[in-house]
Amino acid sequence: MASSIKEVFDTGNFRDNGHKLVDLLADYIDQAKAGRDMPVLRWVNPDEQVEFWKNYSVDSNDLTPFFRDVIDRSIHLLHPRYVGHQLTPTAPVTALAAFLAGVINNGMVGYEMGSVSTAMEKLAVRVFTEALGFGSEGDGFFTSGGTLANLTALLSARKSVAGRNIWEEGNDGKQLTVMVSAEAHYCIDRAARIMGLGSDGVMLIETNSDFQMKVELLEESWQKANQEGREVFAIVGSACTTATGSYDNLEAIAGFAAEKNIWFHVDGAHGGPVIFTEKYRHLVNGIHLADSVVIDCHKMLMTQALTTALLYKRKDQSYHTFQQDAHYLWQKDADPEWFNYGKRTFECTKLMMSLKFFTLVKVHGIEVFGENVTVLYDLARTFADLIRLRSRFELAMEPQSNIVCFRLADPGLTIEVQNQLNAMIRKQILEEGEFYIVQTTLRGKVFLRTTLMNPFTTQEHLVQLLDRIEEVV
Ligand SMILES: Cc1ncc(COP(=O)(O)O)c(C=O)c1O
The missing domain is CATH 3.90.1150.170 (Aspartate Aminotransferase, domain 1)
Structure with missing residues (x-):
């Protein structure tokens, strides 16, 4: 039989079932x-x-x-x-934070709809930008998964490099292309297609016997792209790849991106967290030179899915991607307003991801x-x-x-x-x-x-x- 609304919000059963659930889960974890x-x-x-x-x-x-x-x-x-x-x-402590978030359900689109998690997000982002070595201009936000974060980063890249107002005018018939290793996660290819770039939107670079991008092929591939009328606007380094966990040579890729004046993005969804280690940090040498980096907290950082950090070396770049007029949410669209994360994220309503990450850091330390x-x-x-x-x-x-x-x-x-x-x-x-x-x-x-x-x-x-x-x- 269906419940009345009054019954839906009755806390008698909630309290009792909640206590029993915590006991069940504690036993389950052990x-x-x-x-x-x-x-x-x-x-x-x-x-x-x-x-x-x-x-x-x-x-x-x-x-x-x-x-x-x-x-x-x-x-x-x-x-x-x-x-x-x-x-x-x-x-386990992040599960308690997730439970809390499930009840208060703050939506994060603007500061008023998630004041606590907005402040926590700013602090959580700093944990990453500092570990990345991005310096004081580093910034970013949390978003719903590595797939969406990689798409968002490539949208930022296109906006920044295209030299025209794609947001207003759309693609202009020029074939834009992203260079990426043939072993990169499929979401890079998917992002390019979503961006309307079709199958020529990615140029796959062969990999070596360790499944790492052959950086010695970059110049040749660049020339080939030019001959084919493709304009490369970004290069993606995998840190690491999904199938084999191979780290691309980020230093070499950074050098190439700087020489060609294109966006350097690192997909560190899985392996980016080596920035928190002494022993394995060398695997991402050069990551501080990236324009943007994706790190999934739900892979190596013990946090619930989905919790993904998208980090930018230059704060201003994180504001350029979307320019939505949303007068019911924000007063001054021209003002960046760091605290209205919805201006920068793909999502409108967004989960309180930062609460879980922040709780973990506060309780257990970085x-x-x-x-x-x-x-x-x-x-x-x-x-x-x-x-x-x-x-x-x-x-x-x-x-x-x-x-x-x-x-x-x-x-x-x-x-x-x-x-x-x-x-x-x-x-x-x-x-x-x-x-x-x-x-x-x-x-x-x-x-x-x-x-x-x-x-x-x-x-x-x-x-x-x-x-x-x-x-x-
Ligand atoms: C390297 C890499 N990038 C991106 C993704 C996609 O991340 P998500 O599952 O959070 O969308 C994955 C997932 O396995 C991955 O390994």
């Missing part, structure tokens, strides 16, 4: 991070999942069975045998980011050593980040059969639920792909994974 008596994922095919929920009934007086079913049927990112995709296990990244990157190197000890396995490359790709490579079998075998292994591992790994195809070969996202994963778990794969075949 159980999951120990990997105790639970698979990492209880595989159910999509249609069965829909069937399960279709006629599901929820008791409003006691939501615990419902919440428990949600947990049981979800993938457990806190589980030490979760070594697949790049989404982070979240710091140092915890460096520790998390270092632990996970170190573990990837240990994992590569374990893989090398087994002759049946082949590594795609020495890991540069916490992403490790490897495969079972029996030289007696054709590549096609090897590919089928590795795809079969991944499917079986997924369906068994003991481990969560994914797969990728690199230069025609199917690889098992792992991302070590969980600081509770140990060498023993990784040995068990390799043992299991060898048993499967």
